[in-house]
Amino acid sequence: EIFGPVLTMTPFDTEEEAIELANDTPYGLTNYVQTADKSRARRVARQLRSGMVExxxxxxxxxxxxxxxxxxxxxxxxxxxxLEEFLEVKAVSDWE
Structure with a gap:
């Protein structure tokens, strides 16, 4: 996993191939999608296995x-x- 201003550009032929290339790593912090087609951007973002998609x-x-x-x-x-990491859920019956 590389931290820093690094950009990797890999050619691809299909949207499916681009998604496969992006997901073919043991890491998954951020992916980046650049396209004028908003529906394509959203479709691709849903399939990327990373915590963030810009x-x-x-x-x-x-x-x-x-x-x-x-x-x-x-x-x-x-x-x-x-915040949820610091919270506990409790069920209480007969609350008035």
Whole structure:
């Protein structure tokens, strides 16, 4: 897993091949999708196995969850997802 300003560009022929290339790694912190077709961007984002997908130069806003999948971790920071790690659920009957 590389941290830093690194960009890898790999040619592909089909959308399915692009998704396969992106998912063929033990890591899954962030993926990036660049396309003018919003429905394609959303379709691809749903299939990418990473904790975050940035699309067309837009980054997650305040309160967006931060975290990865696979060897990049599976917890989340930020927003309600980050708080849930510190909460416990309790069921109480006959509450008035």
């Amino acid at each position: 699309m067309n130069g837009k980054f997650g806003g305040a309160g967006s969850p931060f975290g990865g999948m696979k060897h990049s971790g599976n917890g989340r920071e930020g927003g309600t997802w980050g």
